[in-house]
Amino acid sequence: MDNLNNLMQGFADVVAPMNLLLALIGVVIGTAVGVLPGIGPAMTVALLLPITYGMEPVQAFIMFAGIFYGGMYGGSTTSILLNTPGESSSVVTAIEGNKMAKAGRAAQALATAAIGSFVAGTIGTLLLVLVTPFVVDFAVSLGAPDYFALMLLSFIAVTSVLGSSRIRGLISLLLGLTIGLVGIDAVSGQQRLTLGIPQLADGIDVVVVAVGIFAVGEALWVAAHLRRRPAEIIPVGRPWMGAKDWKRSWKPWLRGTAYGFPFGALPAGGAEIPTFLSYTTEKRLTKHPEEFGKGAIEGVAGPEAANNASAAGTLVPMLALGLPTNATAAVMLAAFQSYGIQPGPLLFDREASLVWVLIASLFVGNLLLLLLNLPLAPAWAKLLRIPRPYLYAGILFFASMGAYAVNAQPLDLFVLLVLGLLGFAMRRFGLPVLPLIVGVILGPRAELQGRRSLQLSGGDLSGLVGGPVSYAVYTTIVLALLWPLVRRFVVRPLRERSA
Amino acid sequence: MSSPSSPTDEESVQDTRPPEGKDRAQYGVCAFLALLGTAVIVDGLGIPHITSGTDPVGPRAVPLILGVLLVVIAALYAVDVARGGRGEPEAGEDVDLTQGSDWRTVLLLIGAFVVNAVLIERLGWVISGSLLFWGTAFALGNRHYVRNLLIAVTLSLTTFYAFAIGLGVNLPAGVLQGIL
Numbered sequence: 001m002d003n004l005n006n007l008m009q010g011f012a013d014v015v016a017p018m019n020l021l022l023a024l025i026g027v028v029i030g031t032a033v034g035v036l037p038g039i040g041p042a043m044t045v046a047l048l049l050p051i052t053y054g055m056e057p058v059q060a061f062i063m064f065a066g067i068f069y070g071g072m073y074g075g076s077t078t079s080i081l082l083n084t085p086g087e088s089s090s091v092v093t094a095i096e097g098n099k100m101a102k103a104g105r106a107a108q109a110l111a112t113a114a115i116g117s118f119v120a121g122t123i124g125t126l127l128l129v130l131v132t133p134f135v136v137d138f139a140v141s142l143g144a145p146d147y148f149a150l151m152l153l154s155f156i157a158v159t160s161v162l163g164s165s166r167i168r169g170l171i172s173l174l175l176g177l178t179i180g181l182v183g184i185d186a187v188s189g190q191q192r193l194t195l196g197i198p199q200l201a202d203g204i205d206v207v208v209v210a211v212g213i214f215a216v217g218e219a220l221w222v223a224a225h226l227r228r229r230p231a232e233i234i235p236v237g238r239p240w241m242g243a244k245d246w247k248r249s250w251k252p253w254l255r256g257t258a259y260g261f262p263f264g265a266l267p268a269g270g271a272e273i274p275t276f277l278s279y280t281t282e283k284r285l286t287k288h289p290e291e292f293g294k295g296a297i298e299g300v301a302g303p304e305a306a307n308n309a310s311a312a313g314t315l316v317p318m319l320a321l322g323l324p325t326n327a328t329a330a331v332m333l334a335a336f337q338s339y340g341i342q343p344g345p346l347l348f349d350r351e352a353s354l355v356w357v358l359i360a361s362l363f364v365g366n367l368l369l370l371l372l373n374l375p376l377a378p379a380w381a382k383l384l385r386i387p388r389p390y391l392y393a394g395i396l397f398f399a400s401m402g403a404y405a406v407n408a409q410p411l412d413l414f415v416l417l418v419l420g421l422l423g424f425a426m427r428r429f430g431l432p433v434l435p436l437i438v439g440v441i442l443g444p445r446a447e448l449q450g451r452r453s454l455q456l457s458g459g460d461l462s463g464l465v466g467g468p469v470s471y472a473v474y475t476t477i478v479l480a481l482l483w484p485l486v487r488r489f490v491v492r493p494l495r496e497r498s499a
Numbered sequence: 500m501s502s503p504s505s506p507t508d509e510e511s512v513q514d515t516r517p518p519e520g521k522d523r524a525q526y527g528v529c530a531f532l533a534l535l536g537t538a539v540i541v542d543g544l545g546i547p548h549i550t551s552g553t554d555p556v557g558p559r560a561v562p563l564i565l566g567v568l569l570v571v572i573a574a575l576y577a578v579d580v581a582r583g584g585r586g587e588p589e590a591g592e593d594v595d596l597t598q599g600s601d602w603r604t605v606l607l608l609i610g611a612f613v614v615n616a617v618l619i620e621r622l623g624w625v626i627s628g629s630l631l632f633w634g635t636a637f638a639l640g641n642r643h644y645v646r647n648l649l650i651a652v653t654l655s656l657t658t659f660y661a662f663a664i665g666l667g668v669n670l671p672a673g674v675l676q677g678i679l
Contacts, residue, residue: 038591054667167572167579168586171532174569178539181565185558188549192562193542216612218591223604223639227595388593389639390650396608397632400615401624401658401670408669413616417609424605429528430586451556459555 003133006352010360013353019062023361026066027368034074035380036391037082038218040090041311042327042437044071046210047395049335050402057339058357064335065361068328069121069369072311076113076304077380081106081234089271089307089326092279096292096299101234103295107377111239112249112297113304114373119250120257120305121366124312127261129359132348135320139345144452145466147321149473150267151446154323156477157267158435165430166484172431175422176439179204186444187451199411204419206334208403209440212416213433214327215399217423219392224424226388236381239374249301252282256305264313267323271310278302312362319343319355322445330437337441338406522585529577536569607638623673624663628655 013019034044048067052060079090080097093113100109142150159169182193183203194200241249259274259281282298283289292299315332317323322344324330336343341351348355373380403416426433450464457463465474543562550557588596611634618627632651633644641647659679663670672679 038593050668051662051666053669054662165584165586167576167584170572171528171576174532174565174572175535177565178535178569181539181562185546187554188558190546190549190558192546192558193539220605220608221589222591222593223608224600224602225594225596225598226601226604226639227593387641389636389641392639393632393635393641394654396612396635397628397654398658400612400631401628401662401668404619404624405662405668405670408671410616410619413612413619417612417616420612421609425528427589428600429522429525430588447561450561451554454556455553459550 003129003356006356007129007360009353010356010358011363013058013357014062014360014364019059020364022059022063023066023364024368024372026063027070027365027372028066030067030070031074031077031369031373031376031380032070032383034071035077035383036074036386037078037384038222038391039075039395040214040327041068041071041075042210042331043214043218044074045328045331045335046207046214047398047402049207049331049338050405052335053338053405057341057354060335060339061354061358062361064332065358066365066368068311068332069117069308069362069365071328072308073114073117073369073373074380076117076307077110077377078384080109080113080300081236081381081384089275089310090304091272092275092303093300093307095279096296097304099293099295100297100300101236101295105295105297106234106236107239108241108245108297109295109300110236110377111241111374112245112301114239114370114377115241116249116253116256116301116305117308118366118370119253120260120308121312121369122363123254123257124261124264124309125359125362125366127265128312128315128362131265132316132320135316136345136348139320142345142469143467144449144456145464146469146473148446148449148453148464149470149477150321150323151442151449153267153473153477154325154438154442155435155446156480157325158432158438168429168431169435172426172433173435173439176436177443179209179419179436180440180443186448197411199407199409202407203444204415204440205338205406205412206437206441207331207338207406208412208416209419210327210331210334210437211399211403212419213423213426213436215395216416216420217427217433219395219399220420220424221427222388223392236378239377245297248288248297251285252278252298252302253305255281256302256307257309260306260309260311261313264310264325265316266313267317267321267325270326271307274306274310275303278306315362319347320345322347324438324441327434327437330434330441333441521580521583523580525580525585526577529573529580532569532573532576536566536571536573538566539569540566604638604640608635611635611638619673620671621673623675623679624670625652625655625659625675625679626673628658 029048030044033039033048034041045067052063075090076093079094080101083094083098097109155173159166159173182200184191184201191201256278259278263274279299279302282302283292286296286298288296314325314329317325318329318333322342324333333343400413403412406412453463539562543559543566546559548557548559590596611631615627615631629651632654633647636647659670662668
């Protein structure tokens with residue numbers, strides 16, 4: 001009940017006129033930027049983070065919640081109207097969504113995505129409220145070895161379970177860890193990899209890394225391969241759904257939510273698996289199997305709900321454990337850190353009002369998004385026609401502004417450029433971006449927890465194992481690492497024998 | 500952000516796209532990783548080995564481990580490339596991968612970027628940001644010089660007033676200090 005009171009207090013803070021206005025601004029610019037082609041939710045959040053720097057944390061997070069859901073919804077609009085998912089999580093939405101749009105049912109596709117996102121986001125946030133306190137209670141009992149193990153699990157998860165190639169995922173992770181190493185060692189005060197440059201002593205700001213890799217890298221990559229003929233955009237009217245569409249949508253929304261939230265909440269989760277599971281489930285259960293592949297509304301409703309519910313789910317490990325499991329959560333974590341706030345089990349004690357305001361703003365932002373997007377969808381669709389030179393010039397403009405604003409030092413702009421070139425190279429060589437970001441954020445903290453564990457054991461490596469969680473996690477890690485070998489030497493021979 | 504349809508494992512790469520030959524530029528990445536790893540090790544060796552009762556590990560251990568891992572992964576990557584492994588370049592709505600890379604555009608963009616970085620404190624965000632937008636739009640092939648200048652100035656003035664003055668974001672006024 002205590003949490004309910006806290007949440008009510010959070011709502012009371014959010015509905016103050018000034019804060020409501022900030023939430024509205026957040027939703028509008030989040031959607032507007034998220035709709036822009038080539039800009040996924042994580043990039044939206046990274047690009048817009050610096051504009052909140054002058055604000056008080058509470059105001060900043062109210063706006064941020066709006067940007068978060070706005071960016072998510074904007075991304076699904078792009079994937080439906082352009083068949084070009086900004087992030088891997090909206091790939092599945094694009095499959096049927098774009099087919100629907102091409103068949104003249106863009107309005108219904110956008111409507112089921114918007115309402116499904118609202119339903120899933122609301123249920124997901126409710127689950128977040130219910131589940132997080134338990135995770136926090138559990139997390140308080142964890143020691144340094146447990147945290148170290150959980151972070152290792154995150155590293156393994158982003159590199160090998162979700163990624164396409166383990167080697168490429170590992171390269172990206174190691175690059176991120178190296179970037180995270182730059183600066184003064186928190187324990188001993190020694191400079192590491194600073195090249196004697198005093199401005200690097202504080203390390204490279206995560207926001208600069210995220211903006212450089214996502215925004216500048218993307219802009220340079222696209223610029224090198226710019227399609228001179230603009231992509232075809234499907235005109236769209238005001239989104240609406242008939243009774244039949246509602247009837248076909250509501251179950252997929254709920255099933256998608258059921259898939260999305262648990263996967264998002266796992267320390268090794270993500271949106272790719274639940275959106276895909278939702279798609280295959282709907283395909284199996286539908287009464288209109290002939291429409292799948294030609295634009296079935298269930299194939300938009302389910303995955304889009306799964307995507308949003310998973311986004312709400314990722315906030316559980318992010319807030320309760322300080323572990324980001326997707327790129328957007330990683331940037332959100334950076335936002336907390338920029339205010340000197342460290343997410344983790346103590347967050348709910350130390351910054352209780354802030355957390356509950358954030359959660360209340362998620363509810364409010366979600367509602368605003370629905371109210372705003374149904375009437376405004378045709379206007380958002382016009383943003384897709386923005387001339388590409390202006391789009392990418394604008395991205396570089398705001399990226400530079402944001403990166404400078406972090407520390408007000410021009411050196412950050414050069415760091416931004418170097419990171420942008422790194423992002424360019426990673427896109428060229430098919431190296432995934434997420435492991436790098438997770439490495440930058442979690443690397444220093446994993447080192448800290450590891451050293452803390454060894455402090456207790458006086459430097460003996462046995463100190464790294466301790467506590468039930470660390471045993472469970474190490475077992476999981478070993479299984480995850482051994483899985484390809486098992487598949488190669490056990491599963492495949494068995495299958496071949498039976499074939 | 501990574502392309503979701505990329506090949507799954509080193510082996511399946513060979514299964515799905517064998518005819519295109521090796522992507523030799525990947526060896527450059529191996530070299531870069533090996534060099535980076537060596538640099539991290541060298542830097543790590545230069546850190547004084549300070550340990551104490553509260554910190555038996557000291558600041559050196561992690562850089563040394565990381566450096567070794569970088570060198571190891573460089574070698575593993577080289578093996579993967581030699582076996583025909585390749586990463587799939589990221590696709591996107593505005594990306595046309597059938598043509599080669601347009602290096603002229605990229606260099607012009609970097610130029611505009613550096614101009615902004617050098618001038619931002621001297622001339623201030625309004626001027627350097629305008630140059631940045633105008634320069635990048637030019638680099639990307641837009642030739643409406645006057646219109647772009649108007650957009651650039653409007654954009655940097657708006658951001659300056661909205662963010663620096665309105666929201667308290669750090670943006671320098673530069674030579675226009677007192678005028679804006």
